[in-house]
Amino acid sequence: MDGNGRWARERGEDRIFGHASGVESVRSAVSAAGELGVGYLTLYAFSTENWSRPQEEINALMELLVKSLAGEVAELIRKGVRLRSTGDISALPDACIAGLRDVEQKTAHCEGLNLILALSYSGRWELTEAVRRIVRSGMPAEDIDEHAVRQHLSMPDVPDPELLIRTSGEQRLSNFLLWQLAYSELHFTPVMWPDFREDHFKAAILEFRGRERRFGRTGDQVSTEAQDIKQGITK
Ligand code: IPE
Ligand code: MG
Secondary structure (H helix, E strand, O other): OOOHHHHHHHOOOOHHHHHHHHHHHHHHHHHHHHHHOOOEEEEEEEEHHHHHOOHHHHHHHHHHHHHHHHHHHHHHHHHOOEEEEEOOHHHOOHHHHHHHHHHHHHOOOOOOOEEEEEEEEOHHHHHHHHHHHHHHHOOOHHHOOHHHHHHOOOOOOOOOOOEEEEOOOOOOOOOOOOOOOOOOEEEEOOOOHHHOOHHHHHHHHHHHHHHHOOOOOOHHHHHHHHHHHHHHHHO
């Protein structure tokens, strides 16, 4: 979810205004994912590297998280969304940990979309943790294969993402799900996260589905269709 700061600056506002505006895009993505029958949506909300931002911005992001969790829980339950989190959660302020645990517990029974918040997360952190767990388990080196590594990742039950969407024109992975993205399709868009709403999300998924399943149509037909939708929403 990239581009909040630039989006705000373009409007003469401070970065925090951009983050607050991005919350509506999260709502949009969750609702579009639910409608399209997406099983898992992982949002890279705060990276390990983001701890180096100004303290004031970090505080604002954490407050936004606490406020959003409390404000959205009823709607998540209504939509059947199960919330989970991944990352070094213990590094978050106590109020965030409490808010997360509360919503995780209240949505644990939900069977629709699995919404995963990556917080204080980085792919290298996760892989380093996996190595630690393997060593602690005493597993003999000969037994360590790809399956064993996967089983020691933070969420071994969550399938690898089929599609990665990155907003704001950046074309990097930025330390996100390094193991899990090995075979994922990548979607890069210049749209800043606060502007990335339901139609953008749906167009990205449709274009991805076109890549995967053409239903007898040519690749050109599918991309023209996705292009039309994109143009329709930006006009
Ligand atoms: C992403 O937007 C939001 C978070 C990291 C929480 P940025 O804050 O990275 O926005 P830009 O990249 O400065 O525009
Ligand atoms: Mg950024």
